[in-house]
Each structure stands twice: as C-alpha cells, then as structure tokens.
Amino acid sequence: MAPSSSSSPPIIYQNTLDPAGPWIVQKYGGTSVGKFATKICEEIVPYYLEQHQVAIVCSARSGSTKDEGTTNLLIRAATEALKPKGSATPTATGTTTPVWSQYALPRPRSISELTSNSPRSTSPSPFRSTPPPGTPLDVPTSMAFPFPSFHATIDLIRNEHIEAAHDTVRDASLLSELEMEIDRDLESLRSFICAAQVIDEVSPRSKDAIVGVGEKLACKLIATILRDRGIDSEVVSLENIVPPDENDMAHVDATGQLDQEFYDRLAVALGERIKHCAPRVPVVTGFFGPVPGSLLRQIGRGYTDLTSALLAVGLQASELQIWKEVDGIFTADPRKIPTARLIPIISPNEAAELTYYGSEVIHPFTMEQVIRRRIPIRIKNVKNPLGGGTVIYPDPVVDGDGSVASDYRANDTKMATESLASNHERLRLPTAVTIKENIVVLSVHSNRKTLSHGFLAKIFDTLDQFGVVVDLISTSEVHVSMAIEDALRKPTFDRLVRDLKKSGPVTVQSGMAILSLVGKQMRKMVGISASMFGALAEGNINIEMISQGASEINISCVIDGRDSIGALNLIHETCLRIRPEGVPTKNFTLVDGVSNGHVSGFLRGKINLAHGPLVGGGLTSGHVDCDIN
Template sequence: MTIPQIQFPQSDGESWVVQKFGGTSLGKYPLNIVENVIGPAARHQRVVVVCSALSTTSKKEGTTNRLLKAYKHCLDSEFNISSIIIRKIRTEHVTAAYDYIKTPHLAADLVKIIEHGCDQVMELLQATRTIGLGTSYILDKVISTGERLACFFIATALRDRGISAEAVDLSEVASSIANNALDYSFYDSLARLMAKRIRSCQATVPVVTGFFGPIDRGVLSQIGRGYTDFCASIICMGLQAEELQVWKEVEGIFTADPSKVPSAKMLPVISSEEASELTFHGSEVVHYAAMRLAMRASVSVRIKNVLHPQAPGTLVVDDWRSTASSPTLVGSLECVPPRDQQDWMNDGDLEAPIAITSKDKIVLMNIRSAGRLKAHSFLAGIFAVFDKWNLSIDLICTSEVQVSMAVHSEASILGDEDGDFEPVRKDIKGAIAQLQDYGDVELLHKRTIISLVGKQATRSLGVTGRMFSTLSENRIKVEMMAHGASKITVSCVIREQDAERSVALLHAAFFAAPQAHTVATTALDSVNGL
C-alpha cells in the first residue's frame, strides 16, 4: 500500500529553520524525532533536517567512532577486525530499518541503500589494505557513510509517516569548490551550493547529511568531530535561516554539567560569546566555529531536548545584533523574570559567572629557557614548533625565561580499540622532542582546566578571589591560571582527580545561595538596553 505524502505549502516569504540532531538522539529516539519534532515543525515553516551518524548507546560506540576504528585496524593490517566492525554496523542499521519502517517496500529500499553503503566502505578499506597507505580523502569517504545512512533512514521514516521527505547527500559538495581552504570565501561558496541543492527539493522536507565532502587534510583534521554542527551552520548561511535548532537529550545549557552537579540550573538565554567560551572550555554545546558562522549570518541558535520538544530550551543570542525585533527571542524570554524581579545569587552580585565548565585530558607543559636565547627568540621558537605540528594551546602563561601551556592530550581521533586514551598524542610527542632544543620541558599529565564563564565575571575582583579561596580552603592545588586573555573567562589548571569535586564546590560557592535562580545577565542586559 502506498502512503499518501503530505505536501506542505511553500511560499517565497516562508522562513527556514534548520534542525540538527545528534547521533545518540537519532539512534535512541528516531520515532519521537520524526513524529513529535520534525513533523509538527514542517507544518508551519520550511524545515531542513541535518543528521549525525546513528548511535544507539553512546557517542563512544556510535557509527562514526566504529568507522574510524575500522579504518585504523585496516591500516594496522587487521582487516578481519575491520570486516567485523562493518558487519555489525550493517546489521544494526538493517535491524533499525525493519523495526521502525512499517511500509514493506520502503523498508526494502532502505535496506538496499544500507547494504550498498557498507559494501562501498569495505571496498575503500580493501583498497587501503592493498596499497598499504591511508589518505585523508579515503578517511573522509569512510566516515561520511555514517551520516549518509542516518540521512536515508530518517528520510524514509518521515515518508513512512506520510510526510514528504527527500534525502540530500552533501558528502561530495565541497569537492566541487576549487579552493577549499577554510576561509570565509570557501564558507560562502559552500553555503551557496548547499542552499541550491536544498531548495531544489521544493515542497519536501530535505534531510541532509551532516558531512559535506572531502577537503584538504580531511574534515576531522581541519574541523574536528563537530563537523555536523558546522555543516548545519553553513546551511543556515546559505538559506538565510531564521533559527538553528540543535536537538540533544538535555533541556539546554546549564550552569554546570547536570550529570556531575545535580543542582545545576538551566540557562534560558545566553550570549553567543559565552556559549562559544563554554564550548571551547569543554561543554558539549555547539561546535565553536559553527557558533561563529551562525552568528555571522545573524541566525539565532537554540538548544532543545528531543524528549521535551515543547520546552523552550536555551536561546543563544548574538552579542552584536539588536534583539528588540526578534520574535523568537521575545517568546523565549517569558520564562526569565525581569531583571529587577530576579532573586539574584550571592547577595545581588550581578557580576557572578553564568556557568562553570571543565576540560579533561590536559597535559601541562612547563618549558624553561636554556639561557642561551633572548626572550623573544625563546618564545618565537616555541610557537614555531607548535605551528609546525598544528597544535592548539588551550591556556598559556609566559615570562622571559619560562612558558607554561595547557594542551589537550587526548589521543588521535582514531583512538584505540577499547576507547582508552594515550597519555600524550603523537603530534605532541613530536613537538616535545623539538621543544627540548629550547630548554627543559616538564610534562604534568592528567590535568583539567576549570573555567568560570560570564561577561561580567572577569570585571569583578570578588569572582577571582572567591574561586581561588574556595579551591584553597578545600586543599585543591592550582597549578596554572589565566585571567585576562579572555574578557569573559577565568580559568585554572588542577589535577584531574580533583576536577569533579572542584566543579561541585565552585558551583555551590557561586550558585547555591538560598532560593537562587539561573542567571542570564548578558542576554537580559541586551534586551533591557543596558
């Protein structure tokens, strides 16, 4: 039996909303997403759905991670393990097709697509095994399979529920751009191409791959694992979308990780600069570069919960754009009391941070000059080494004779079989060998960066004092601090074993005043014109 497809009316004046879904949400709650999120939204406005690869348990066991493992084992001459991984991915997707798609011919067509996609991955891995060498292009092709399979799965699920939908494969779109250096010229060209492809879907719901094609040195190396967020932001640019909705399994952005701090409160509104800082310093909010691209295109970003689609979530507001005329913003602020009615924390301290975050798996590097170099030569040499190895520094403190740097030490994105992490990445090991030419190098492993984020926080002497007094009183040693490099963040480095306790103590110090409510100082200031 053929199910009639619902065609939603389209007009030039209709606004676009881009809905990006994470892999665990798609893997665990596909029908909830199709029936209670995408379907209702598509009845009122043009919707674009951006899919990450499916994950039925956790991100660690998701499709993308396992494709990466299959690629690694292929390089390590363990092709039999690669084959087993791909067979498991194939089985899981085929099972999902028959479990969730009730129309027989739609399920059969989806299974054919799954089989073909997995066969292509095996061919790529076999070719890699034969030549004995991997490339960023092959790696991009392998990992893009996860997004393609998820895209066709959700598009089929929508059609199975009578909603006209079309899978749009963008996994090769970037290859058609002559210069794919990651600059705004490339982003603009990519946005135009994506928008053209999506608009060709006419009145259907486009379901888009969150992978947008091979680029020089590979998507993972250049952008990282947040490339689906990045893709969604590029689409927003091309379509001039009204809003980017990032759907997760939490209500929004919190004052701390609610899984570690049960008393953490949700922030109804947050500035884009604060959200970017939270992302950079360890919170899984939205990819840092994706946030910047969305704000550049004047697109509002909202974090929402797939299990409670009617909840307003957290709205991320552009720091530099007037919000007075934004209907989305006005509606979302109904849950935030006017500033003069709020019961502020800490005796009315409006300069408190809005959130606390942590970033684990940090290596603290202390490099002391050998004494034969002038100060500027010492620093120039160190930065040249980091540039050569394409390493980013999370925090840095310098003097004429010593540099202390906090660097993320997580193993390469390919990881190992059981998901453990090497003490130091291979690129860091190479950098360390060269850094020893400039002085003595001390490495302190298993460190964590703790950060207080808030546009008012660094303006207050009390915030910094309270942070360090709280840690000191609880015998937690601060090994490095950064205050002033960012206008809205105060950070310090501590031992990883003290991290969870430190976050809980700081949250209690700043947010646990009697009858405290969540603070959204910056967003309220912009609305009130302060």
C-alpha cells in the same frame, strides 16, 4: 507532490510551497538518531511542520555512546584495510564474511552516487530514484575470500542499521527498499576499501568518502521512517555539493585553512539545493564535499554542525536547532552538580568559552557562521521536545535610552527584550562554571642560551610540530608553563618532552584540570576573582596557574584533577550563588578589589598559589608567591 501508491502510507505532512514560509533547520546528533529516531519522526518534525518549513541534518547514528557509533566503526574499517592480510574473520554466525569480488562482479550502484541532476522519482519513496534493474544483491558464500577484518566491521554496521530499520519502519515495501539501499551503500563501501587495500593507502579524501557513508545511512533511515509516518521526505546527499570551480586550492590560505568566501558560497549552494526539494522535507547528510585538503582535516569530526549552520544561512532560517539528549546549557555539568540550572539565553562568546573549556555545546566556528547573520541557535532535548532549551543569541544592540536598536529585525525584538530581562535578573553574576579534566602542565625554564623571544619561538615551534594545542599559558622572560590536554600517546609525549628539553629543564605535572568561571556579566566586576579564589582557599584546593583574558568573561585556573568535583561545587555555590536547599550562601568579604584583569586583593582566608605562574590581562609577567590572609 509525488503521488501515493495504495501500498504505502498516505502523505499527511509536507513543507509548504510558499517561498516566504519561515525555515527551521534541525540538526540531530548520532545518539539522537540511534536512540530516538521514532520520537523525532512521530513527534518533533510533525510539530514544527505545522508552522514552518523544516530541513533536517543528520549525523551518523550511534548506539548508547559515540565510541560505539557508525563513524568510529567506519574509521576502524579504513584502518583495518591497511593491516597485513590475514585469514578471513568469521561473522557472528561462524561463517566467513562474504565479499564482492571487485574483478568478477560489477560494482553495485549506490543511490548516493546519483547527482543532483538525476530525475526525481514519481514514487512515494524518499530516495531520488528506484534501483537500476538487474543489480546483483546476493553473493554466494562460496565466493568468500581471506580478506582482513574490515569485512566483519562493515557487517556489524549493516546489522545495526538493518535491525534499526526493522524496529522503526512498519510498511513492508518501504522496509524492503531501505534494506536494499543499506546493502548497496555498504557493498559499494566494501569495494572501495578493497581498492584502497590493493594500493595500500587510504588518502585523506578517501577517508572522507568512507566516513561520509555513515551520514548517508542515517539519512536514509530517518527519511524512510518519516515517509512511513506520512511525512513526504527526500534524502539529500551533499558529497558533490561543492562546485567544480571551488574544488581546488584557490580558497586555501597560507595556513592551509579554507577562507570565509568558500563557506559563504557553499551556504548559497546548500540553500538552492534544498529549496528544490519542495514540498518534500529534505533529510540532509552532515557530510559534504569534495573539500580541498579533506573535510576531516579542514573541519574535524564536527562537520555536521557546520553543515547545519551553513544550511541555515543559505535558507535564511529563522532558527537553527541543535537536538541533543540534554535540556540545553546548564550553569554546570548536571551529572556532577545536581543543583545545576538550565540557562535560557547565553551569548556566543560565553558558549564558545564553555565549549573550549570542557562543555560540549557547539563549535565556535559553527556559531560564527549563523550568529554573524543574526540567526539564533537553540539547543533542544529530544527527550523533552516541548522544553524551551537554551538560545545562543548575540548581545542585543541597545540604544542610549536602553531600548533595542531600530536596526533589529522585527522577529528579533521579543528575544532581545527577553535577553535583557534575563540579564537584568542575573545582574553581576557569572553564567556558568565548567571543568576540563585530563590536563598536563608542562613547565620549561630557559637555559639562557637564547634571548626571550628566541626561547618562546623555539617552544611554540616544537609544540606546532607535534600538533599540540595549548589551553592555558603563562610566560616570563625565562619561564613558560603550558596546560595541554593529555591526548598524546606516551611515545609521542616522551618525544615532545625530549625536544622541549633542548630549550631548558622541563617539569611535567599530570592529572590536572582546568576550572573556568564564565560570564559576560563579569566584565569590570570588582571582586569576582576574590570570590573564586577565596572559595577554593576555603576548600583547601591548591591553584597551579591562573589566567584571565582581556575580554574578562572567563577566569581559569589549573588545579589537581582529584579536586575537580569539589571545586565545581564550591564555585557553583559561592560565585553563582546556587546552592542545595537549606544551605546558606557563603560570602567572602573583599578588602581591595580585583578588576580589569589585575589581581590586587586580600581575602579573609588563605590562598596559596604554590609559587606558580600568574598571567592575565593587565598582569605583569612573572612568578608570584602569594600568601593571602
């Protein structure tokens, strides 16, 4: 244990040195770090340290929204570096932004540049060593140069973190050291971006390095607050965690994606690195590297969730906690549906479907890493730490007599039993309904110059060239309709439509939405499609496309975006049977059922499929004109 100095807060909490002590990995999102750092360090972490070893993974901090967060500011700074050189941008004080001259001054050494083999400090500081003596921190204003606006963006990042430090850190010595760390990292970043500007290029890996600064700053802030509150902590930067022999293209498959072996080895390396922090509480950057082909390209912006998942696997954690600003996963978006209820337990497949179709839960690939090791994921609320949240857990293995299979781990049994009881209470009801807005439907009719397989091949090749992900699709021999997210800029979208027209006439429907009903209880459930479509018919909501996968845990349809809130309420009340107090549930009488992906029913009411395509597991391809009475 690092000894305390008389001027620093005494150490009250540490991780246990018992190697058998259970681990909990806690991942905090950027908004949680930005708005609830004090609550995290004063209430949440000490509570779990009483019975567990805790490892913390932080995203780059955000203010009120992600759009105003550090990661977006860093990406903006990287973009500004490639803009034509102009006059210097004034700061908020009206003075020209001071910069480091990359030629006149030595580059400041950032604590994040220390390797994992660097000697550990015997000071109570959460950082691995003290700064090297004589490193300059102050640059005269007279050394300002007419550089582009990325300097002002970096200044904005600095000011936000310094302000957050002053608001949360009470000990003067810890505050002073944190300020020095922030300045060193950001001046190092400034020099790095200046170099990128000289060569007029920000490569994918350079962008990784720039974005990774946000996680380092967030971790240093959280680690310092923890130490200020008497929790022995240590910042762990993962920018060099990938072993040299893994940092090549050997684990990249034909599609350019990293294989599972890479992530398995990385999980082992993460676990070993964190265990060496004992008894300090590790505060880990969500960014890791260097990754073959770039972290952002391989993983995307959700890399912090993946880091926490791999760390949970490497530590064989008893639980992975994802801390957000909501109580967990709800039956619908509570901001849109006031009667939405918290779901205590949900399966990974259900969570993946909800994520894909509009709900921000957790990326399916991240879930896969921990669920395959039977580690539960719990979604928790930083504003309500004692709430139970939502647990994402695999479907329990059940023997023929209905008991939990004997190959379950001992600590799995209680949760599996609770899951069975919960499912029994919600027997034969869907789990949740979600809406994905800003959808465009593209319909292409073949010009019959190619056979059906050639027609579809050309369509998908065109979509691939533009990097378009199709959410729903309906096909026949001569017609294809696709629901995609309206995320392309107009010039790019116009080029996409122009290229698709080479295969035949194209129609575009904008302002649409995908309505999805999700639940594993829907498997082989006769009549659920009838209830869903009947409710929409009664609400006079038109359906453009229908899709049901072979797994039968999701039924989706495309509707007009203007009907999205009304449709959510109708399905939430009718299919999930959750309604406002005093309002009776609406029931639709089924004459002939809907099962196994086949639509063969009649409803009391009228539903118009608007001559739209109908697709799903077990359905015959083609167009269906349907007027049901």
